[in-house]
Amino acid sequence: MSIITFVDDLLINFEELTHNGQRLADMEAKAYNFHLGRKKESNGLKVEFLSIEQKKKLTRNLLDQSMREHIRSGIHACLAMIHYLEEYEIGFTEEEQKLCMIAYVLHDMHKLTATKAMNSSEYHIKLEEITLLSTRLCERLGVEPPPAEFIRVAAVSSYSNKRGDYSALSGEYRWSYLADWVHLMDQIASITGVAEFQNSTTLNGLKKKLQLVLPPRLAESMRLEYHALQEVRGVITSQLHNGLALFMKQHGFFPWLRFGDGTLYFSLRPHELPQKEVLIEDLVKVFFQSVGDSADNVDMERLLDRSTFRSQTLAFMLYQKAEDFARLFHAIFLKPSAKSKVFPADKFNEKGLALYGCEDLDGLYTRLGVDALLEEDIREKWSYTARYLAALQRLVQRTLGQKSSDALLSIADYVGVEAEDILERVPETLQTNSRRYDEAIWLSYRYLMIARVNGKSVAQVPAEDWREEVRNMAARFLEGKVTPEIALSIVDQELKIAQDLSLYFQEQLTLSWERQRILNELSEKEWQKAKTRSQKSICNICNRAISPGVEKKVKGSIIQDEVNVFSNRLLPKKNNVSALHWCGICSFEYILRQVYGLVAPGDKKNSRRLYLFAVPAHQFSDEVMAEMKHDLGHMFGSIHVHHRGRLKHAWQEPYVSAEESKMRAHIREHFELHSEYFQTELAERERLPSTGELLRTSPLGNVITFFFDCYSHSIERTRDEAWMKGMTVALSLHKLYGFRMLVTEKPFLTLSDIRELRYAIQLDSPPFKVGQLLPAMVDRMTTDFVIPIDYVDDMLHKLAYVWEVNQAVHPYDYLKPTDKHVSSILQQLEVHPIAGSYYFKRLMSDGASVSESVLRSCKALDKIYGGVEMELAKKIAMASVTLFEPSSRISGRAHRYENLFRLVVKGIKEASTLSELKGMVMKRLERLVGQNAGRVKLPVDPEDVKHFVELVYEGFYQDRCGGNLAKLNQKQNRLADGIFFETHLLVRKNQTDEEPPTEKEQLQEV
Incomplete structure (x- = not known):
């Protein structure tokens, strides 16, 4: 049995291991607060009579972590290190590795309330109990458990005087060396983040532990480095962590441990590390490359403003070739509009005709030389061609920096059509109107009249062949007019993203070999303005200074849904989001969410979106991240609380039955089944159902953002329902992966430091009824809406009971597939x-x-x-x-x-x-x-x-x-x-x- 297979089986056995009815995996390893409500007495004093100072002494300010995640983190970190050290042949045999991991799994068994300590030491547990547990742990693993004396002594600190069990061990193995590996795993699994390394105490302690397990020749060349990132944005944050890990690999550093705020790198053959400026320059290039590589995920409709036929700035980030834009316009205008058969009659009202000096449409046609008796087929082709040429005109106008008239003449010249008189006859007020495309309408008519497709006139060929001909013409015409250099120049000119990214990385990124940061300081003149005045150079979302030259108004087309703005300043009292001033980083974050297909479905007036920011507890290795990518990379759909349709699989089943031991397996199966069902339905419909829930994830990184949508095109989705389901999803993900999670309606994380995510689940301003489901304030010891780790199982059961009662009282309605009536259940629980x-x-x-x-x-x-x-x-x-x-x-x-x-x-x-x-x-x-x-x-x-x-x-x-x-x-x-x-x-x-x-x-x- 390979060590990887052994570890998988060992962890399965560990999760099933119980002692006197207590499951080891469900214990708390770390907890942010020591919940006094569950402890009757402390140091002989009744809790209710403790002073504030005495209560503070009882509080353990650790970050929430379950024993399951504590064990998994340490073992996977050890596996990653062993894998890295394979080529160095350090003499750590596979049999020894297995003994270490068994001892590490049981190293905290003294925390079991079911165990009996001897004498006054909690570590002095009866050897019979250890033997019993280790034997059950090693069932079906094909290995003999290590001696109970070794398991007991390996659980004791290296500095403890309770290490007498060594004398009872034989000389078969290097027991002290194996214990050093156990202590190394324990320390690794207890590190909460890269922030701990910045005071050097934790980093030096880790180095000493590594020196004990590495041969002297390797310990001398060992080098540990890290990068730290305090702020969390979302997709930008994940991609930044991933980009840095990629560059560090190229310089000989292994990304060993990934934390929510950075990554620890290990190397025995380090290369020279680049300066921060050089590294940031390369990172910016990687960001733009990643955007281009993900173009297929973007809805093409969001790349062109149909009202003005202007390509969005995002289009120039995704497409940098002539053929790309030709394909984009073709895809967008492929479907004929409802009025295309009478085109262009709907484009000219009495006011428009008066500008031409004509009384009716026939007079206009006569003036422009148009045959008024065109067949419907020709009019449909005309509608497509006119819109296509209008988009082409706007594109050339931007890429070549031409006037609108010059761009039109260049197209006319290419297709061999006279267009000077068109510019003379179209009123100037219409030419300068961004929502009109009269010149393209008349130019496209003339093009239709002279064009030939395989020797046939346009009227003689099918519409599909003509559209393909227009697309090919556009691709040839755009050669040399659309290049990567021109596209990036437009992006830089309109958004200044490269410049802003560079400044942002300089500000936020801390490297262990270069800790200096350049802060983005606000202009004193700007922030001292009275609240009644506009502060156009400060971002309304993140309060960063907006770089000079950046377009200060973000157009609504960039935003995928209604923006929830949080700020400590007076904001414009307008519904139109274009009134808000965004920095390039906030704009780029929304652009990336579109790039990765994270656009909110449904009608934003009816739909609800929640953001679930997840950080590891406390860290994970690249191997664990690869496993999560397999699980989460295709996770669509969401939890379902009704037995309905072809899937009789409700989320709450094991919680309301007697099969609680299968909870994690059930949750995983539930996600997988509904993901497959969702994708099958999506393939059959070729579109999302009109009403439903959708759970998607950002690119995986040190921090993961989940996007949960309760959406509909016609039915109102209530906040109570969205938050109930969002909280159910958050608790399920925590149960599966041990994430600490923040659930919020705000598109950005509202915390300035990732270490503020202390509890298993934190809710940002949930609805009142949902907030009332949480543990009482006296139990959670805070006024914040949080679920401490020792209340997670209670909350999972409580939600399951609510969903089961809701399913019975309000059966699933296929015509209105929502669970908004769960609000009435919550109301009854309150009154x-x-x-x-x-x-x-x-x-x-x-x-x-x-x-x-x-x-x-x-x-x-x-x-x-x-x-x-x-x-x-x-x-x-x-x-x-x-x-x-x-x-x-x-x-x-x-x-x-x-x-x-x-x-x-x-x-x-x-x-x-x-x-x-x-x-x-x-x-x-x-x-x-x-x-x-x-x-x-x-x-x-x-x-x-x-x-x-x-x-x-x-x-x-x-x-x-x-x-x-x-x-x-x-x-x-x-x-x-x-x-x-x-x-x-x-x-x-x-x-x-x-x-x-x-x-x-x-x-x-x-």
Whole structure:
């Protein structure tokens, strides 16, 4: 078995390993906050009496990391290093590697609450327990577990005095050397980011650990370098990290560990590293090259403004050859418009005709020499040609820096058509109007009249052949007029991206061998302007200074959806995004998102988009990144919470059933199945469904941006639904890959430092109802909307229960495939203390079949939110069933289940005394004996009646309602829901399928 196969199997065994019911992989390795609410006492003091200073001492300011990710990070980092060292033959055998990895997997078993420590040391665990766990861990691996003494001593720090287990080990292996590898893996997996290396303590400690495992000849030549990037933009950030890793490989440095804020490089044969300016110059070139390589992902419709026939600046970044633009125009104008058969009648109204000095369209045709009796086929070809030549005219005008008239004449000259008189007859006001293309209309008519295709006139050839002829003509005409140099010159002139990228990299990038940064300082004159004045040289999104010469207004066509702007300054009060001033970097980020096909689908008025920024916990190697690329590179579609269509695979299934051990496998399978289903459907339709959810990912890098869209062309998608599903996706991705994630509606990360992502999940201003699902502030110890790592499983279960109840209460509607009604579920959770009982009763009253998973979900929601209310309902239900066990028949079920409770409440409202209430219950039981409604437990014990009445009167009316009749009216129906639910559970448990006894049988019993 190869070491890679061994590691895969070892990690699978580790994730299945349990000890006394506790799963090792689900433990916390690191946690940002020590949650006092879960610790009853600390140092002999009760938590509620701790001072703020004492609580601070209990807080562990670490970044959230699960034990699963801690183990995987260390092992994969070790594997990457072993792979790099293969050519150096360091004498680290495969058998030794396996022993190290087994010991590392179990090095934190002392954190298990199920283990028993000996003496006063948490590391002094019984050897029998270690042997038991290591034997189970090594099942089906084909290796013998290492001695328990080695596993125990390898878990102890190198500086500890508790290392006596070495004396019990044989001389078969270099145990001390193997322990050094275990300590190296542990330190690597605990490093949170490159920022730790900048104070040199962590870096020096890592070097010392490496020196212990490397031969002296290699340790002397060892060199560690890093790059750091504090800010996170999105695609730019990912590509910057990837570009730097590529260049460092070329200079002999292996990108060993990737963190959210940079990469650590390792080398034993380093080359001379370039200066920062040279490196940045090469990076800028790589950025432009990556844009060109991804041209196929871009929607061509976004590369041309149809209203002006002007090519977008992005088109010059993607296309730098004549054939590219010829193909672009052909693809865009290929589909004839609805009015092409009557073209160009729709282009000239009375005002336009007056400018020509004509009274009607016939007069205009006569003046321009056009035959008014053209067939529909010719008019369609004319429409295509006119639009094509208009785009060609605008293109040449920009690439050659010509006037509009000169560009038209150059086209006319190439196709052999006289056009001077066209310029004389078309009014100058129309020629200068960017939304008019009159010159191209008349030029294209003349071109149609003289052109030949394979010796035939245009009227004699199919429309497809004519379009191909126009495309080929344009490609030949543009030769020499569109070149890479001209295209990049236009990009640089209009966006100054190369200049801005260079400045941005100088500002943000820190290299271990050259830490100096050039800050982008704002002009004092600019930032001191009053808030009532415009600050045109400061970016509205990121507050960077806009470079001189950059076009300060970003056109709406660059933006893929409505922009959510955050700023600490006064912004223009306009809906048009072109009023905002963006720097070149913010513009380029949006351009890259279009390049990689991350455009928001649907109508932006109806759709919702969330951005999920993910960083590793705490790092990953290139091998892990390659695995994630395989998983995430084709991840389309999203979570689905209904059994619908051909896929009966709902996201919440394992959480609401008894198969929780399969959660990760289920989530992965869910993503894969729906991805395949989505792509099959996309291939059949050749377009997205009109309504749905879509999850896509940016190019993978040290930081990954997920784009989650709840979109529709006609149905409103609510914020509550989008955030509920977005939070479900975020928690699922965290469960699969251990990412720390920020979920936000803002297109850029709102944090200035990646280290501020401390918790497993952080939500940026979620809707109120969604925010109420999070752990209480006293538990999460912050007012921020966060999910600490030790609450992740609780939140996954809570979401699953909500989705399962939603699926039952609001079945999937194929005509309106949304889950906007989940908002009503959240509303009930907010206002109804036992909302699970409310929905269970609603389903039962409607005669619906309630599955075990729905029943379990309702019960779980009551347990989470019910508290005292649910306990009271359970007690009253048990006391009621002790007196009268109602029939579970559907008809009249609610009345029977709540019969005695409603009776006592009615008596309380009528000011009855306790003795009168007891008498009312006794009389009601006597009447029930003669009815076919259930079984009265005869003989009736007066003490049982007294207990029941006191529960309702004292426990509910006096304690819960404070003796207030208004509150009694308000709360009685809510408690009745819980009584109905608990009564049904008791009846289902106690009753058989036999019919209840008849009146005669009950009288005989009396």
